[in-house]
Amino acid sequence: MRTALKENYFKQIWKGISTTLIGMSVTIGHLFKPSVTLQYPHERWPMPEGARLRIQMDFDECTGCGACARACPVDAIIIEVLKAQAGVDLGETSNGTKKRLHVLKFDVDNAKCIYCGLCIPPCPTGAIHFDLDYEAMKLTRKELIYHFSIMTSDEVETLREADREAKAKAAAAKAQAAAEKAKAAESAPKKPNQSDSSS
Amino acid sequence: MLDVILTIAYLVGVISFLFLFVLFAVWFERKLSGWMQDRLGPMETGGFQGWLQTIADAIKLLLKEDIIPEQADKPLFRLAPYIIFIGTLGAFAVIPFGAHLIGSDLNIGLYYIIAISSIIAIGILMAGWSSNNKWSLYGAMRSAAQIISYEIPIGLSLLVPAVMAGSLSMQTLVAAQGGGFWNWNFLQAPPFGLIAFIIYFWASVAEVNRTPFDIPEGESELVAGYATEYSGMRYAMFFMSEYANLFVVSAIGATLFLGGWSSPLPFLTFIPGPIWFLGKSMVLVFIQMWLRWTLPRLRVDQLMGVCWKVFLPFSFLNLIVVSFWMLWVK
Ligand code: SF4
Ligand code: SF4
Numbered sequence: 269m270r271t272a273l274k275e276n277y278f279k280q281i282w283k284g285i286s287t288t289l290i291g292m293s294v295t296i297g298h299l300f301k302p303s304v305t306l307q308y309p310h311e312r313w314p315m316p317e318g319a320r321l322r323i324q325m326d327f328d329e330c331t332g333c334g335a336c337a338r339a340c341p342v343d344a345i346i347i348e349v350l351k352a353q354a355g356v357d358l359g360e361t362s363n364g365t366k367k368r369l370h371v372l373k374f375d376v377d378n379a380k381c382i383y384c385g386l387c388i389p390p391c392p393t394g395a396i397h398f399d400l401d402y403e404a405m406k407l408t409r410k411e412l413i414y415h416f417s418i419m420t421s422d423e424v425e426t427l428r429e430a431d432r433e434a435k436a437k438a439a440a441a442k443a444q445a446a447a448e449k450a451k452a453a454e455s456a457p458k459k460p461n462q463s464d465s466s467s
Numbered sequence: 468m469l470d471v472i473l474t475i476a477y478l479v480g481v482i483s484f485l486f487l488f489v490l491f492a493v494w495f496e497r498k499l500s501g502w503m504q505d506r507l508g509p510m511e512t513g514g515f516q517g518w519l520q521t522i523a524d525a526i527k528l529l530l531k532e533d534i535i536p537e538q539a540d541k542p543l544f545r546l547a548p549y550i551i552f553i554g555t556l557g558a559f560a561v562i563p564f565g566a567h568l569i570g571s572d573l574n575i576g577l578y579y580i581i582a583i584s585s586i587i588a589i590g591i592l593m594a595g596w597s598s599n600n601k602w603s604l605y606g607a608m609r610s611a612a613q614i615i616s617y618e619i620p621i622g623l624s625l626l627v628p629a630v631m632a633g634s635l636s637m638q639t640l641v642a643a644q645g646g647g648f649w650n651w652n653f654l655q656a657p658p659f660g661l662i663a664f665i666i667y668f669w670a671s672v673a674e675v676n677r678t679p680f681d682i683p684e685g686e687s688e689l690v691a692g693y694a695t696e697y698s699g700m701r702y703a704m705f706f707m708s709e710y711a712n713l714f715v716v717s718a719i720g721a722t723l724f725l726g727g728w729s730s731p732l733p734f735l736t737f738i739p740g741p742i743w744f745l746g747k748s749m750v751l752v753f754i755q756m757w758l759r760w761t762l763p764r765l766r767v768d769q770l771m772g773v774c775w776k777v778f779l780p781f782s783f784l785n786l787i788v789v790s791f792w793m794l795w796v797k
Contacts, residue, residue, distance in 0.1 A: 281777055289761065293679045305507045442582040 315400040320383045322399045325378045325416050329361045329395035332369035336387035336396050344380040345387060348373035350427055353434060360391040372424045374416040381411050482557045484790035489710040493521040497755050503760045528706075531699035536599060538695065543597035546702035548697070551590035555708045557583035558715045563637045565728045565740035569780055575627055576637035580719060582689050584674070587712070588614040589692050590712040591683070594705075598696035606692025609685030609767060610676060610718055616771060617673040620666055628652045628723040648731040653724040656792045659785050667783045671716035673770065675709065679762035680770055692718055713716035717751035718744070727753075779780035 306313065323344075332349040335377070349369040352358050358367035387396055406412050419427075494509070498516065500506025513519025535544055558580050560570035573579050586610050592712055595607020626651035629635055638675050653664040673680035685690030691697075694705045721727060725747045728740030764774070 277776075284773075288758075291761040295757060298505055299499070299502050301492060301505055303502070303505050303507045305505075307507070307510060383771075 285327055294328065299425065315402065319400060319402075320385055321402050322404050323381055323383075323387065323414075324379060324395065324399035325374065325376070325396040327371070327395075327416050327418050329372065329393045330364055330371055330374065330416075331361060331367050331393060331395075332374075332418065333392060333394065335390035339386045339390045341384065341386060342380050344377045344382075346375045346377070351432055354379040361395070363393055365393055370419070370427055372419060372427070376414045376416065378404065378414060379459055393396070409467040424464055468673055470580070471720055474570075480607055481570070483557070485556070485559075485707070485711050485714070489707045490521045490525065490573055491590070492752065493524075493706075494518060494714065496759075497521075498716045499510050499753075499756050500760045503757075510611045513523035513564070524702065528703040533699040533701060534549070534696075536696050538697050540597035540599065543593045544696075545701075547580055547590050547594035547597060548701045548708070549590075550588050550593060551708045552704055552711075554590060555592060555715060557586070558719075559793040561637050561717050563641055563722060566638075567584065568728075568741055569638060572638045574634075574636045577625055577640070577723075581618065581625065584615070584712075584715070587708070592691055592728035594697070595693040598693070600696050601711065602689045602692050602695045604633055606683045609689075610693060613673055613676070613683060613770060613774075616774045617670045617778075620774060620782040621670045623779075623782035623786050624663040624667040624670070625723060626752055627749075630786070630793055631655050631660070637722060637727075637770075640723060641729060644726040645729040645733065648726065651724065651726040651731075652768045656789050659789045659792065660724070661783050661788070662781065664720070665779050666721055666785070667724065667749070668720055669752075670778055671720060672758060673754075673774070675712040677709075677713065677755060678759040679765050681764060682770060685764055689701045713752060713755060714748060717748045717755065720751050725770070 509520035511518030
């Protein structure tokens with residue numbers, strides 16, 4: 269027992285000294301290794317391809333079909349469209365799909381978005397996609413709603429006004445046509461009443 | 468009158484040196500720990516490698532509110548940081564920066580240093596007790612036990628150079644080592660000078676409460692030990708005396724074992740003494756930091772065991788052997 273203690277005593281002292289030296293040689297080695305730190309605001313990692321970050325969309329490519337909004341499980345995409353007047357050419361998207369609708373509003377609420385990516389495949393033109401920018405911090409929830417429509421509210425108003433006028437005109441024309449029809453019917457020689465015959 | 472002015476000038480010089488050293492050492496330690504862990508350490512403040520970081524931190528600490536706990540023993544609580552700082556500063560009176568650059572060449576310089584650095588233990592106990600906080604009290608008790616225990620091997624191994632030079636005056640001790648590095652005390656009476664130096668160095672790490680002997684302020688168990696309740700300027704005072712102490716023990720080690728301000732080779736004497744002295748002290752400071760970022764913290768029983776079972780018998784035997792060596796071999 270006593271001899272064991274004595275042996276251990278010197279062994280332990282030796283162990284203490286030698287292991288300390290080993291540890292110190294390890295740390296001094298690390299002193300000259302390049303650091304692994306990335307100085308974030310000054311340098312950044314490149315984002316991997318296909319990273320799921322913010323939803324971004326290319327407004328010129330959008331036909332306003334609304335497929336993305338329908339696919340979204342959390343209704344994060346809100347779209348408002350207006351049919352183009354007859355004769356107004358809105359152009360084509362890059363893959364040749366004809367645009368027939370004015371997209372008045374295209375909002376993506378990033379506070380609601382769950383970054384599932386379900387809105388991307390249905391798009392016929394590939395207008396909607398994930399962005400690689402990840403610094404999306406905002407101060408209020410309202411700021412997290414991204415407005416992608418490039419139409420100003422004035423433009424929207426004019427379009428709506430034109431639409432209303434066109435509709436009113438069409439309605440008036442219809443009414444007139446109907447009235448004319450009725451008149452013509454009245455002035456025509458009387459025929460046996462349809463309802464009478466049916467009853 | 469001239470004496471008074473000179474003393475005050477020296478004091479001001481020493482205190483400003485201390486400030487500079489602490490600012491540098493804290494920054495350097497943070498950089499060193501960063502590099503040793505493959506990090507970078509502070510990088511932003513001040514441009515180059517974050518060199519302004521400690522200055523910014525110091526300003527922040529000075530601007531913080533000074534909170535004194537309701538139930539604290541207020542006079543003691545206020546006094547403790549100053550006592551610790553005085554204990555640290557007192558040692559500078561006899562540390563020889565150069566051939567003529569010394570506060571006072573007491574004929575009992577070594578004895579004075581050992582005596583005055585014990586005041587620190589009182590200050591730490593005061594801080595721990597007056598905070599009226601369990602962590603503080605535990606930290607203070609541990610620290611006092613540690614400092615008192617380690618003072619014995621320190622004293623015994625510091626006696627080895629004293630025996631070799633036959634004096635307690637710091638300047639005589641340095642002069643006895645002049646002429647070249649082969650005259651330095653850690654190479655005298657091989658290997659006993661070296662053993663004394665190693666024991667002194669390890670015990671001094673414990674004396675200044677640094678890792679691996681930093682149980683008095685082990686963050687994981689005691690939050691900040693005796694400094695738990697302190698904030699603002701008073702905390703800065705603790706912090707500063709900790710780093711100043713680091714310099715003091717390194718300076719003593721350099722003076723007594725590494726030849727103080729004397730140059731390592733005779734033809735290098737044209738480089739002034741203070742540079743040699745600071746260089747040697749900085750090497751020891753570096754080794755202390757290196758140790759700190761290498762070893763984990765010890766347990767209390769291990770700490771006491773190392774002191775009483777290893778350092779104490781070895782330093783005692785060492786002293787006896789060196790005394791006989793001086794008597795017979797020299
Ligand atoms: S990623 Fe998912 S949640 Fe977000 S907008 Fe697209 S479908 Fe909606
Ligand atoms: S699915 Fe594509 S084209 Fe259709 S509305 Fe969404 S973004 Fe526009």
